[in-house]
Amino acid sequence: EADIYQTPRYLVIGTGKKITLECSQTMGHDKMYWYQQDPGMELHLIHYSYGVNSTEKGDLSSESTVSRIRTEHFPLTLESARPSHTSQYLCASSAAYEQYFGPGTRLTVT
Amino acid sequence: QKEVEQDPGPLSVPEGAIVSLNCTYSNSAFQYFMWYRQYSRKGPELLMYTYSSGNKEDGRFTAQVDKSSKYISLFIRDSQPSDSATYLCAMRDYNAGNNRKLIWGLGTSLAVNP
Secondary structure: OOOEEEEOOEEEEOOOOOEEEEEEEOOOOOEEEEEEEOOOOOOEEEEEEEEOOEEEEOOOOOOOEEOOOEOOEOOEEEOOOOHHHOEEEEEEEEOOOOOEEOOOEEEEEO | OOOEEOOOOOEEEEOOOOEEEEEEEOOOOEEEEEEEEEOOOOOOEEEEEEEOOEEEEEOOEEEEEEOOOOEEEEEEOOOOHHHOEEEEEEEEEHHHOOOOOOEEOOOEEEEEEO
């Protein structure tokens, strides 16, 4: 079944640690996105990619980085986690205009 | 002023009610309109997708676009407690070329009470 996956679903980590949030999709979509969303708040686009080796920063400035080496894989990395990074991170993909979302990763930095 | 305005609610209705959720927008070039449903601590789920003006129906859900008024609506008939969620509108500028970024509303929180 075509889908979009995110791991881990929940992560609690200490300040200063390096973390990578994984996102994979089996829908063959060329476009992928990372959003950040705090509880009850709006979605903020932080990174997007229109294909392999293509990445762009989104509308919200983020200290995270992304890579797109394979079509189906779009990981997000934080080199040194801080409490201000505590949030929900949502990955999405699209072929046309409508985007399809993964279940999200809830990150807490202590 | 935000490009897309959406009343955050919360909206509380009894089970079986007809629900009307709305977004207004300022960019007349928007042509693609989407409604998403998001349950607490989950990713948004695409409900309806419409192009340009008109109505689209899918089961208990109807999406309506009025481009002259720059206004879109989502109607939910016979609302159920399982419809309790946040509903987000999203739209895209036809003239944006290969840009696939969506412009999002804040979301409206809906509670359907048994």
